[in-house]
Amino acid sequence: MKSVIVPQKKGLKRAVQMINDGGLVAFATETVYGLGADFSNPKAVAKIFEAKGRPQDNPLIVHLAKSEDATKIAKDIPNEYFLLAKKFMPGPLTIVLNKLDSVPDIVTAGGDTVAVRVPKNPTVRKLIELSHPLAAPSANRSKHISPTTAEHVATDLGESVDLILDGGECKVGIESTVLDLTSKSPTILRPGAITAEMLLSVLTSVSENHSTTINVAKSPGMKYEHYSPTCETVLGMTLESSMLAYDKAKSQGKRAVYVCLQGAKQKFGDRHTIVLGKNIRDYARNFYASLRFAEEHFDYIIIEALVETGLGSSVMNRAKKSAGGKFV
Numbered sequence: 001m002k003s004v005i006v007p008q009k010k011g012l013k014r015a016v017q018m019i020n021d022g023g024l025v026a027f028a029t030e031t032v033y034g035l036g037a038d039f040s041n042p043k044a045v046a047k048i049f050e051a052k053g054r055p056q057d058n059p060l061i062v063h064l065a066k067s068e069d070a071t072k073i074a075k076d077i078p079n080e081y082f083l084l085a086k087k088f089m090p091g092p093l094t095i096v097l098n099k100l101d102s103v104p105d106i107v108t109a110g111g112d113t114v115a116v117r118v119p120k121n122p123t124v125r126k127l128i129e130l131s132h133p134l135a136a137p138s139a140n141r142s143k144h145i146s147p148t149t150a151e152h153v154a155t156d157l158g159e160s161v162d163l164i165l166d167g168g169e170c171k172v173g174i175e176s177t178v179l180d181l182t183s184k185s186p187t188i189l190r191p192g193a194i195t196a197e198m199l200l201s202v203l204t205s206v207s208e209n210h211s212t213t214i215n216v217a218k219s220p221g222m223k224y225e226h227y228s229p230t231c232e233t234v235l236g237m238t239l240e241s242s243m244l245a246y247d248k249a250k251s252q253g254k255r256a257v258y259v260c261l262q263g264a265k266q267k268f269g270d271r272h273t274i275v276l277g278k279n280i281r282d283y284a285r286n287f288y289a290s291l292r293f294a295e296e297h298f299d300y301i302i303i304e305a306l307v308e309t310g311l312g313s314s315v316m317n318r319a320k321k322s323a324g325g326k327f328v
């Protein structure tokens, strides 16, 4: 069956019914689109793994209507959680806490912790309030590029999700920051729009767990390939190396494209480019949609590398994974 895309407000009532009946609903958040099911219904949650082709050992984030509801699924919640919630929730921050026994194993992949997040989208929070907290990963096929429009979801999961609530384009464009509050010191397991610097306005220390040294048991999702276009993709470390790689690919008969900011485009001559915008925020917001466009129209993608500070290091985390660690 083909999925139906409905404007989110119009589809709200139907979505509540579907979640209560154990179905799947895709929805917009400020980061990327999510694929949600009632977190308390293991059969419904199992459908998420099936629809995405997601490995069973990768836990899901539980999306709440309000940050206080964490007390219904987690225990021994440290004071830092409430301080962070006050400042950053609703917003693109996910926090890992010790779970209550009532949270089904399938949600946490059998682990003792649960990840919680309060999305900004008011219609989605209403959906959660009127049905259940939603266990939800990004609404893409496992390993593929995360979706930032309703159409992206339909392209990837059209046959297996019944209802897609269209909330327009995602404003942030990369997934939430995942912060673990169950280890000795607060640790970023996945960087996002809430940066270490921002977290330090509330916390006294933050460790950053870089993907090369990541503790796989702590952040199971990090060991998998992610955000991969269907064609060859590399990170272009400098303008010069990117031009050389482009010209070489072209001489081999490949359709090459450079995905970059406005500033770099101007120096790239009459070669094919996809412009992400003027600044790092534009880069993050347009990154996934541009990769989806690029994989459809080209067969060799070069992604412009940015300086790895603040949001720049979060988007480079995604860019490196899209390129599978390959660079020119």
Ligand code: TXA
Residues within 6 Å of the ligand: 029, 031, 032, 033, 034, 035, 058, 059, 060, 061, 094, 096, 108, 111, 113, 114, 115, 117, 136, 137, 138, 139, 174, 175, 176, 177, 178, 189, 190, 218, 219, 220, 221, 222
């Ligand atoms: O912005 C987002 O976080 C989006 C939207 C839909 O909310 N969701 C998202 O979900 O990106 P997903 O499943 O694609 O990525 C969740 C990441 C994975 O790397 C997973 O391993 C990690 O969070 N995670 C989930 N539960 C965890 C836990 N209990 N402990 C450690 N890591 C966890």
Ligand code: MG
Residues within 6 Å of the ligand: 137, 138, 146
């Ligand atoms: Mg994902």
